[in-house]
Amino acid sequence: MRHFLTTEDWNEDELQAILDRARALKAGASSSALAGKSVALVFFNPSLRTRTSFDIGIAQLGGRGIVLDARAGTWPMEFTEGAVMDGEAEEHVIEAAQVLSRYVDMIAIRCFPKFQNWNAEKKDPLITAFAKYATVPIINMETIVHPCQELALMLALQEKMGQVRNKTFLLSWVPHPKPLNTAVANSALLIASKFGMNVRMLIPDDVYRLDDRYMSAAAANCDDHGTSFDVMTDIEAAYSGADAVYAKSWGALPFYGQWEGEAPYRAKGGGFMIDDAKMALTNNAVVSHCLPMRRNVKIADSVVDSPAFLGIEEAENRLHVQKAMLEAIARDMDAG
Ligand code: CP
Numbered sequence: 237m238r239h240f241l242t243t244e245d246w247n248e249d250e251l252q253a254i255l256d257r258a259r260a261l262k263a264g265a266s267s268s269a270l271a272g273k274s275v276a277l278v279f280f281n282p283s284l285r286t287r288t289s290f291d292i293g294i295a296q297l298g299g300r301g302i303v304l305d306a307r308a309g310t311w312p313m314e315f316t317e318g319a320v321m322d323g324e325a326e327e328h329v330i331e332a333a334q335v336l337s338r339y340v341d342m343i344a345i346r347c348f349p350k351f352q353n354w355n356a357e358k359k360d361p362l363i364t365a366f367a368k369y370a371t372v373p374i375i376n377m378e379t380i381v382h383p384c385q386e387l388a389l390m391l392a393l394q395e396k397m398g399q400v401r402n403k404t405f406l407l408s409w410v411p412h413p414k415p416l417n418t419a420v421a422n423s424a425l426l427i428a429s430k431f432g433m434n435v436r437m438l439i440p441d442d443v444y445r446l447d448d449r450y451m452s453a454a455a456a457n458c459d460d461h462g463t464s465f466d467v468m469t470d471i472e473a474a475y476s477g478a479d480a481v482y483a484k485s486w487g488a489l490p491f492y493g494q495w496e497g498e499a500p501y502r503a504k505g506g507g508f509m510i511d512d513a514k515m516a517l518t519n520n521a522v523v524s525h526c527l528p529m530r531r532n533v534k535i536a537d538s539v540v541d542s543p544a545f546l547g548i549e550e551a552e553n554r555l556h557v558q559k560a561m562l563e564a565i566a567r568d569m570d571a572g
Contacts, residue, residue: 237371237372237373237568237569237572238373238564238565238568239367239373239374239375240373240374240375240376240383240384240561240565241360241363241367241374241375241376241383242376242381242383242426243381243383243386243387243423243426243427243430244426244453248430248431248432250564251387251390251430251431253564254387254557254560254561254564255387255390255391255394255557255560257560257563257564258387258391258553258556258557258559258560259391259395259556261556261559261560262552262553262556267296267297267298267559267563268297268298269297269298269299269562269563269566269567270294270297270298270299270341270562270563270566271297271298271299272298272299273298273299273300273341273342273566274299274300274301274302274339274340274341275290275294275299275300275301275302275340275341275342275343275344275375275562276301276302276304276336276339276340276342276343276344277290277291277301277302277303277304277344277377278304278306278310278336278343278344278345278346279303279304279305279306279307279346279377280306280307280345280346280347280348280362281307281346281347281348281378283346283377284527284528285527285551285554286346286377286378286384286554287303289554289555289558290344290377290558291303292555293555293556293558293559293562294562296559297559297562297563297566299341299562302340306347310327310332311325311326311327311332312324312325312326312327313325313326313327313328313329313332313362314327314328314329315328315329315361315362315365316361317330317365329362329365329366329369330365330369333365333366333368333369333370334369334370334371336370336372337370337371337372340372341372341373341566341569342372342373342374342375342562342565342566343366343370343372343373343374343375344374344375344376344377345362345363345366345374345375345376345377345379346377346378346379347362347363347379348378348379348417348419349379349380349417351415351487351492351493351495352493353492353493354447354489354492354493357380358380358447358449360379360380362379363376363379373565373568373569375561375562375565378417378419378420379419380417380418380419380422381419381422381423381426381450382419382420382423382526383423384554384557384558384561385420385423385526385550385554386423386424386426386427387427387553387557387558387560387561388550388551388553388554388556388557389424389427389482389524389526389550389553390427390431391550391553391556391557392522392524392546392549392550392553393405393480393522393524393546395549396522396546396549397479397480397522400428400431400432400433400480401431401432401433401461402432402433402434402463403433403434403479403480404433404434404435404436404477404478404479404480404519405424405428405433405434405435405436405478405479405480405482406436406437406438406474406475406478406480406481406482406518406521407421407424407425407428407435407436407437407438407482407484408438408474408475408481408482408483408484408508408510409421409437409438409439409440409444409484409485409486409505409508410483410484410485410505410508410509410510410533410534410535411485411502411505411506411508411509411533411534412485412530412533412534413530413533414487415486415487415488415491415495415498415502416484416485416486416487417486417487418446418447418450418486418487418489420484420486420526421446421450421484421486422446422447422449422450424482424484425437425446425450425451425453425454426450426453426454426457428454428480428482429453429454429455429457429458429461429463429465430457432461432463433463433480434458434463434464434465435454435458435463435464435465435466436465436466436467436468436474436478437465437466437467437468438468438469438471438474438475438508439467439468439469439505440469440501440502440504440505440508441469441488441501441504441505442467442469443488443489443490443491443498443501444486444488444501444505445467445489446486446489447489451467471507471508471514472517475514475515475517475518475521476517476518477517477518477519478517478518478519478521479518479519479521479522480521480522480523480524481510481514481515481518481521481522481523481524482523482524482525483510483523483524483525483529483534483535484525484526485534488501488502509532509533509534509535509536510523510534510535510536510539511535511536511538511539512536512538512539515539515544520544521544522544522545522546523535523539523544523545523546524545524546524547524550525547525550526547526550527547527550527551529547
């Protein structure tokens with residue numbers, strides 16, 4: 237049984253096969269890969285794109301999606317093993333995962349970290365527990381990584397640039413009023429490095445370095461491909477000659493859950509919004525964002541509304557890559 241928890245578990249050829257199939261589906265190929273199958277979509281956090289694209293995509297594959305809003309429509313859930321459940325949680329994931337597995341053929345989960353304890357939350361406890369106790373494949377709809385977004389981004393880059401190998405990908409921290417999850421930033425490093433791009437990460441200060449798991453994975457992928465991985469704080473150097481710019485904001489891990497101390501470092505990134513002057517330094521780069529996105533805070537209107545912006549295409553691609561991924565999971569189930 238194959239889960240889709242992180243692209244780290246899938247090699248480049250397997251992911252490219254999903255992207256190739258997504259292109260065919262986007263071009264109009266039909267599929268009934270989920271005929272007779274159902275998928276639970278369990279949301280512990282809000283969503284526009286993920287919820288809609290999974291629900292529609294499952295229907296287009298002939299399957300049935302059942303959306304469970306874990307904040308309002310299901311029982312509050314515990315996921316710590318051995319917990320004394322005398323708090324809010326009425327249900328443990330141990331039972332929930334087993335019971336859902338009796339009803340549905342796959343379970344997809346969105347569960348962001350709670351910003352309490354990174355050392356515990358970096359282990360992705362809820363989806364890991366689901367994968368342990370469920371007897372059906374588990375799909376990650378964003379936890380501490382966002383693998384479906386990775387595929388959508390890579391498809392958008394390949395559609396626009398053709399071969400991405402040896403092109404320069406810049407992940408730029410951008411301003412935001414609040415500290416955000418590192419998932420999409422982690423994922424951007426994983427996918428760009430896995431597909432042989434030179435990867436740059438632009439941050440206002442070293443406190444914005446991502447967790448070592450993702451920094452090390454990116455460095456190892458780049459080593460394997462003979463490409464470069466550079467962490468930079470100089471805006472001009474980072475944008476210079478870049479072929480693709482990806483915008484994301486995140487909270488600095490040394491201040492995880494204790495964000496007051498992060499304020500002076502966040503202020504150092506005040507000039508990091510993506511604008512025409514920065515884009516002029518690039519190699520006529522494309523620019524994208526996972527969405528939702530605060531205009532004129534993260535990226536200036538003039539850039540978002542230019543032909544360089546791939547964010548809408550990337551969002552559409554969520555539908556196609558997820559259908560291709562669900563097909564691959566279903567094929568694996570049927571084979572075995
Ligand atoms: N990019 C993304 O996952 O969007 P939603 O949060 O709206 O699902």
